[in-house]
Amino acid sequence: MNNPNELTVTIGGLERTLPTVRAGNLGRVPLVEFIGDSEFTNVAAQELVALIPAQTEVLLTVVTNALPLTHELSDRSGLPYVCARKKRRTYMQSPLIQEVPSMTLGVTETLWLDGPHAERLRGRRVAIVQDVIASGGTAQALARLVERAGGTVTGYLAAFRQGEPPMSVTVLQDLPRSL
Amino acid sequence: MNNPNELTVTIGGLERTLPTVRAGNLGRVPLVEFIGDSEFTNVAAQELVALIPAQTEVLLTVVTNALPLTHELSDRSGLPYVCARKKRRTYMQSPLIQEVPSMTLGVTETLWLDGPHAERLRGRRVAIVQDVIASGGTAQALARLVERAGGTVTGYLAAFRQGEPPMSVTVLQDLPRSL
Numbered sequence: 582m583n584n585p586n587e588l589t590v591t592i593g594g595l596e597r598t599l600p601t602v603r604a605g606n607l608g609r610v611p612l613v614e615f616i617g618d619s620e621f622t623n624v625a626a627q628e629l630v631a632l633i634p635a636q637t638e639v640l641l642t643v644v645t646n647a648l649p650l651t652h653e654l655s656d657r658s659g660l661p662y663v664c665a666r667k668k669r670r671t672y673m674q675s676p677l678i679q680e681v682p683s684m685t686l687g688v689t690e691t692l693w694l695d696g697p698h699a700e701r702l703r704g705r706r707v708a709i710v711q712d713v714i715a716s717g718g719t720a721q722a723l724a725r726l727v728e729r730a731g732g733t734v735t736g737y738l739a740a741f742r743q744g745e746p747p748m749s750v751t752v753l754q755d756l757p758r759s760l
Numbered sequence: 761m762n763n764p765n766e767l768t769v770t771i772g773g774l775e776r777t778l779p780t781v782r783a784g785n786l787g788r789v790p791l792v793e794f795i796g797d798s799e800f801t802n803v804a805a806q807e808l809v810a811l812i813p814a815q816t817e818v819l820l821t822v823v824t825n826a827l828p829l830t831h832e833l834s835d836r837s838g839l840p841y842v843c844a845r846k847k848r849r850t851y852m853q854s855p856l857i858q859e860v861p862s863m864t865l866g867v868t869e870t871l872w873l874d875g876p877h878a879e880r881l882r883g884r885r886v887a888i889v890q891d892v893i894a895s896g897g898t899a900q901a902l903a904r905l906v907e908r909a910g911g912t913v914t915g916y917l918a919a920f921r922q923g924e925p926p927m928s929v930t931v932l933q934d935l936p937r938s939l
Contacts, residue, residue: 600876602851612851616827616843617877619835644824645845648795649831656798664795666824672781672791697779698796 585609585760592740592753593624601760608759613713613741615650625740625753626653629710632751633658634736637708639701641665641723643692647712650740654710662710663701665692665726677729681722690719694726702732713756714739717746724748764788764939771919771932772803780939787938792892792920794829804919804932805832808889811930812837813915816887818880820844820902822871826891829919833889841889842880844871844905856908860901869898873905881911892935893918896925903927 588611589598597618601609615622633640633654640662642651648664655662667690669676675696681689707727714720714737724734742752767790768777776797780788794801812819812833819841821830827843834841846869848855854875860868886906893899893916903913921931 604850616831617841617880619831619841622831623835645827648824648827652795652798652801652828652831656802662796662798671783701796 587611588757588760590741590754590756592621593628595621595624597621604759610743610759611756613646613756615646615712615740616648619649622649622653626650626657628753629738629740630654630657632738633660634708634738634751636706637735638705639663639707639732640710641702641707641727642710643667643719643723647710650712651710654738661701663694663698665694665723667692669693670695677726679722679726679729681718692719692722692726694730699726699730702727702730705732706735707732708735709737711737711739713741713743714746714750714752715743717748717750720746720748720750766790767936767939769920769933769935771800772807774800774803776800783938789922789938790935792825792935794825794891794919795827798828801828801832805829805836807932808917808919809833809836811917812839813887813917813930815885816914817884818842818886818911819889820881820886820906821889822846822898822902826889829891830889833917840880842873842877844873844902846871848872849874856905858901858905858908860897871898871901871905873909878905878909881906881909884911885914886911887914888916890916890918892920892922893925893929893931894922896927896929899925899927899929 599611604610643665673695677694679692709723737750743756778790783789822844852874856873858871916929922935
């Protein structure tokens with residue numbers, strides 16, 4: 582019998598014991614933490630870089646946990662990246678605003694993509710990068726931002742999948758939905 | 761006469777033209793963007809890593825723009841890092857909550873440091889890392905979090921200084937306060 586308070590995963594030979602947190606009706610879910618763990622971030626990026634869809638020209642992610650991972654993927658692939666925010670920043674110019682259709686925990690969110698950043702997606706083939714894809718709601722919202730910016734989505738990449746998102750996702754590992 | 765809509769800076773031989781944005785009564789201020797620019801992030805980290813105060817055991821930063829930079833500093837120095845958030849996350853356990861005493865633009869903020877992350881600062885010598893230090897309000901709030909967590913501050917590191925913060929800060933470059 583496993584301890585429901587933690588879950589051990591191995592990526593690229595590096596083992597990490599993830600804490601788990603209560604998530605409403607789901608019970609306990611594992612909490613992936615790339616922030617604060619550059620070694621774990623780096624091995625995940627090293628495994629993911631080979632899986633970036635062919636023809637991809639730009640990576641798109643969203644703050645916050647996937648940010649160090651996407652930085653590393655950009656560094657290793659040589660592809661530039663763009664990052665959507667979860668609130669409006671005062672410096673944004675003509676941002677694209679996109680509601681996230683549904684969230685695992687019933688919390689609605691809005692994504693903001695600064696106008697000059699949206700320009701970097703225009704006419705480009707864009708791969709969407711996340712740390713964890715669960716319901717797929719954020720991934721769908723990011724894909725919609727790509728389309729609205731005039732780009733095309735080459736695919737979805739995530740370190741972990743937790744559940745059954747409606748789109749095809751390339752992941753390193755599946756996490757149990759609850760423990 | 762310079763163009764007030766941009767400012768060119770050079771770090772480690774790499775030149776970047778920063779956009780400028782209107783910032784209330786300040787006029788136009790340069791906008792440092794590490795997110796989306798892994799090459800610029802990496803040269804800044806390479807220059808900063810040699811400047812980490814002696815005896816430092818842990819780095820502390822705050823989301824969002826400084827996150828890729830701090831990840832790289834951690835990677836290059838081998839020091840772990842901890843990151844404060846700007847809002848409460850549902851998974852946080854007994855977080856430390858710290859008001860930012862004042863902000864350049866008159867916006868008050870609250871920093872949240874998850875309890876298990878605060879534990880990583882206890883008894884440790886901690887350097888505070890930011891992308892830009894301006895009024896120093898966020899730096900002071902981070903320092904207070906270190907003290908409340910039972911750590912001691914070894915110093916303040918930032919890629920850029922923009923203004924005259926009240927503490928001694930090690931920076932790569934001073935930016936003009938307005939253009």
